[in-house]
Amino acid sequence: MIDLEKVKTRIKSVMKECEDLIKIFENEIKDQNNPSFPKIKLIDNAIMNFKRSNLEIPNDLRTLKLKLVTNHERSNEIFSLAKSFIDDLGSILAQDFVKLVKRAKMQSNRSNRSGSISEPNYQRPLGAKGHSNLDDYLIPVIRLMNESLSHTEAFKKIASELDVRFNTVSSQCTRGLNINTAQFTSLVKSREIIDLLESKFPDRVDKIRKEAEKGKWKKKKEP
Numbered sequence: 001m002i003d004l005e006k007v008k009t010r011i012k013s014v015m016k017e018c019e020d021l022i023k024i025f026e027n028e029i030k031d032q033n034n035p036s037f038p039k040i041k042l043i044d045n046a047i048m049n050f051k052r053s054n055l056e057i058p059n060d061l062r063t064l065k066l067k068l069v070t071n072h073e074r075s076n077e078i079f080s081l082a083k084s085f086i087d088d089l090g091s092i093l094a095q096d097f098v099k100l101v102k103r104a105k106m107q108s109n110r111s112n113r114s115g116s117i118s119e120p121n122y123q124r125p126l127g128a129k130g131h132s133n134l135d136d137y138l139i140p141v142i143r144l145m146n147e148s149l150s151h152t153e154a155f156k157k158i159a160s161e162l163d164v165r166f167n168t169v170s171s172q173c174t175r176g177l178n179i180n181t182a183q184f185t186s187l188v189k190s191r192e193i194i195d196l197l198e199s200k201f202p203d204r205v206d207k208i209r210k211e212a213e214k215g216k217w218k219k220k221k222e223p
Helices: 004-031 037-052 059-093 096-114 133-145 151-162 166-173 181-190 193-200 202-215
Strands: none
Touching (some): 151 181
16 A cells, blocks of 8 residues: 555655746746847858858857857757657646546545445645645635636736646646636636535535635525
């Protein structure tokens, strides 16, 4: 049997490493002064004109071309490496393991709702950096959106408060519920999000209903 605490530690370590790598790529790409190929071509043409005119090619022009070509090649390598990193992550997530986990989770939820499990599981699903998906991401975001903030503003605010990436909050509120952003915002606006949360977190129904009542994001009763 695996040591769950060690697994949790390894997961945190892997997530931290992935976040660090993404930040490295982001900073590198933002800092790249990547010259376009036409700009390098213009310098080539200028050098050819000097040669045709039997004129000495200025050292500054040679140096500039070398610098631009070097930067261009380095930028391409960075883009290629970043794409490879993203593709590798996507390949991992596309494996049968992900489908297996989703099926097991769905079966577990059905069992909880049917009452076949005598002792409910009160362990809260954890998101990135050990934050609770429901308590730290979903409820605060929904609360802010019901206070007239857009989903983007809400994601940014929670990301800042939890010291996580914007995409982390977005993922917890969408992929964490197996829906997309448009569906999430629609469910919050229609106040039908409570039904989805109750099915996703059957052992936290009381908490969800209490927050919904307090935040007035519970579904309106039909006349």
